[in-house]
Amino acid sequence: MADLQAIAENIIKGQAPKVKELVSQALQESVPVRDILHKGLIAGMNVVGEKFKNNEFYVPEVLIAARAMKQGMELIRPRLIEEKVEPVGKAAIGTVKGDLHDIGKNLVAMMLEGAGFEVIDLGIDVPPEKFIGAVKEQGAQVICMSALLTTTMPSMQTTIEAVKEAGLSGKVGVMIGGAPVTQAYADQIGASGYAPDAASAAEKAKELIEKMKAA
Numbered sequence: 718m719a720d721l722q723a724i725a726e727n728i729i730k731g732q733a734p735k736v737k738e739l740v741s742q743a744l745q746e747s748v749p750v751r752d753i754l755h756k757g758l759i760a761g762m763n764v765v766g767e768k769f770k771n772n773e774f775y776v777p778e779v780l781i782a783a784r785a786m787k788q789g790m791e792l793i794r795p796r797l798i799e800e801k802v803e804p805v806g807k808a809a810i811g812t813v814k815g816d817l818h819d820i821g822k823n824l825v826a827m828m829l830e831g832a833g834f835e836v837i838d839l840g841i842d843v844p845p846e847k848f849i850g851a852v853k854e855q856g857a858q859v860i861c862m863s864a865l866l867t868t869t870m871p872s873m874q875t876t877i878e879a880v881k882e883a884g885l886s887g888k889v890g891v892m893i894g895g896a897p898v899t900q901a902y903a904d905q906i907g908a909s910g911y912a913p914d915a916a917s918a919a920e921k922a923k924e925l926i927e928k929m930k931a932a
């Protein structure tokens with residue numbers, strides 16, 4: 718019988734082949750795809766996020782778990798579309814203009830996917846207009862900006878100003894992060910959220926979506 722907890726456990730262990738095998742079995746046994754996603758794949762990534770936050774896991778373990786998650790997701794994606802299972806939200810993520818660091822940004826993207834978000838990855842060196850485009854043309858509900866250089870942090874403020882100019886204030890959440898970024902900086906430039914690490918980033922993005930829904 719399909720074992721959703723075993724899917725979660727193998728995500729945590731980063732056992733991609735086992736995850737694929739268990740997900741295929743669950744699909745064959747007609748386990749609801751929503752359950753495979755939430756009680757299997759996402760449940761596993763939630764634990765990975767917690768362990769990462771508590772320094773029990775480091776970057777390599779997260780990357781290996783995310784690879785297992787991705788392979789499981791590939792198997793269920795056609796069914797998610799077929800059954801119109803809505804993602805938790807849509808997030809556009811990128812490293813800001815002038816900045817080429819992407820390791821942390823990629824981790825945040827993986828944790829967002831792991832939390833059930835549809836992620837539009839805009840890559841590195843992303844100018845404000847590209848973030849705005851992702852909101853207007855692709856329906857992103859949260860903009861996630863990463864910066865690793867003190868010299869590129871001002872691009873976060875420029876993007877927030879562009880969000881205001883585009884009349885999108887209050888309609889899209891804007892969250893920021895990266896090694897030199899702080900909550901104080903987020904407050905100073907008017908970002909709606911800040912997170913110190915990839916796991917907290919996924920939680921914060923969810924919180925922003927819920928706040929916007931409630932408003």
Ligand code: B1M
Binds near residue numbers: 819825895913916
């Ligand atoms: Co660069 N680099 N680098 N670098 N680099 C730093 C950032 C630096 C601190 C090194 C140093 O001097 N000690 C320094 C910045 C100084 C400063 O501004 N304060 C620096 C510099 C100066 C530079 C160059 C200017 C060097 C040069 O050419 N003279 C140059 C700039 C290029 C550019 O961007 N235009 C440069 C280039 C590079 C490489 C290309 C060689 C390479 C990047 C490769 C890549 O990313 N593909 C690189 C690297 C690897 C680093 C260090 C060593 C590691 C960064 C990293 O990946 N950390 C870094 C020194 C360091 O941090 N020890 C350094 C691991 C990653 C998992 O952490 O990105 O912080 P991090 O992400 C975390 C959190 O911050 C958070 O979650 C992640 C996981 O928990 N987070 C978010 C990140 N984004 C988030 C977004 C969120 C929320 C949380 O919400 C949206």
